[in-house]
Amino acid sequence: MIKTSVFAVICLTLGATFSAAAAAGEPELVVYSARKEHLIKPLFDAYSAKNGIQIKFITDKAGPLQVRLIAEGARTPADLLITVDAGNLWRAADAGLLAAIDSPVLQANVPGRFRDPENRWFGLAVRARTIVYSTDRVKPEELSTYEALGDLQWKGRLCLRTSKKVYNQSLVAMMIARLGEEQTAKFVRAWVDNLATTPFSNDTRVMKAIGAGQCDVGIVNTYYYGRLMKKDPSLPLALFWPNQTGSGVHVNISGAGVTKHAKHPQAAVKFLEWLSSEEAQRLFADANMEYPVNPRVKPDPRVAAWGEFKQDPINVSQAGRLQAKAVMLMDRAGYK
Ligand code: FE
Numbered sequence: 630m631i632k633t634s635v636f637a638v639i640c641l642t643l644g645a646t647f648s649a650a651a652a653a654g655e656p657e658l659v660v661y662s663a664r665k666e667h668l669i670k671p672l673f674d675a676y677s678a679k680n681g682i683q684i685k686f687i688t689d690k691a692g693p694l695q696v697r698l699i700a701e702g703a704r705t706p707a708d709l710l711i712t713v714d715a716g717n718l719w720r721a722a723d724a725g726l727l728a729a730i731d732s733p734v735l736q737a738n739v740p741g742r743f744r745d746p747e748n749r750w751f752g753l754a755v756r757a758r759t760i761v762y763s764t765d766r767v768k769p770e771e772l773s774t775y776e777a778l779g780d781l782q783w784k785g786r787l788c789l790r791t792s793k794k795v796y797n798q799s800l801v802a803m804m805i806a807r808l809g810e811e812q813t814a815k816f817v818r819a820w821v822d823n824l825a826t827t828p829f830s831n832d833t834r835v836m837k838a839i840g841a842g843q844c845d846v847g848i849v850n851t852y853y854y855g856r857l858m859k860k861d862p863s864l865p866l867a868l869f870w871p872n873q874t875g876s877g878v879h880v881n882i883s884g885a886g887v888t889k890h891a892k893h894p895q896a897a898v899k900f901l902e903w904l905s906s907e908e909a910q911r912l913f914a915d916a917n918m919e920y921p922v923n924p925r926v927k928p929d930p931r932v933a934a935w936g937e938f939k940q941d942p943i944n945v946s947q948a949g950r951l952q953a954k955a956v957m958l959m960d961r962a963g964y965k
């Protein structure tokens with residue numbers, strides 16, 4: 630309830646401000662963001678200071694923002710949608726909410742596998758979903774691949790986040806793209822058989838359970854590991870990069886697209902281009918301990934310290950394309 634009313638108030642304010650600024654003819658942009666305020670506001674402020682463009686924004690979870698964009702249709706004030714996970718970006722594009730952009734700048738700054746093949750969304754930061762293990766009870770030599778977490782040696786020692794969240798849906802979708810449904814189902818069932826306990830609601834809980842001795846290995850996004858270790862550096866946890874002699878680590882993106890009904894489409898493209906630039910990339914990726922999508926920008930030293938690794942080269946749009954299949958597969962495998 631509280632969340633809804635706060636959201637409503639913000640929207641009203643946004644609408645009012647939008648009209649006032651539009652009337653005054655001031656340049657402005659409206660952003661809907663599933664990325665949290667503290668991660669994006671510094672970028673908006675930097676861009677406003679540089680270009681004199683006011684950026685109005687609301688933040689919410691990816692699902693509600695998409696519902697809102699559909700409901701608003703052509704009347705939406707939103708110029709840009711910023712969200713996490715290629716699965717969510719794919720869904721927004723599939724629902725016809727994003728416009729295709731022909732931008733040589735974005736083509737140059739965002740590697741092909743991190744953008745929509747039809748140019749309706751672009752990755753802005755890269756996150757790796759990898760194995761985390763107990764440094765007390767596991768030697769890294771015992772680890773190899775995501776798939777091998779289904780081996781007998783991990784019986785009763787594996788912790789996973791729920792299959793209801795998009796990150797694991799995308800991970801499994803990418804496995805389907807690589808291995809096919811039958812093989813993937815076999816591995817997912819083996820994970821379920823090895824679970825130490827019911828899946829957790831988030832990645833941090835997975836790591837805390839490993840730290841507390843409830844289980845020994847898990848799969849998490851690297852930035853959650855970075856955040857937790859910053860808070861408690863004594864936790865006996867480490868990251869492992871799996872599938873290094875094969876497909877590589879599963880990587881995903883947070884990214885953005887210009888809305889189909891944007892009122893300031895040119896300004897929105899310019900802003901998106903700036904977000905992919907060397908100047909903005911550091912701010913965008915480092916704030917959340919992610920990897921810059923622009924290969925000319927180096928990751929934050931805290932992130933670089935986790936080591937280099939081979940990434941899965943498949944286009945992340947597969948995570949969206951195969952998501953419905955992944956959800957059904959996980960359901961059939963008894964992965965809650
Ligand atoms: Fe996250």
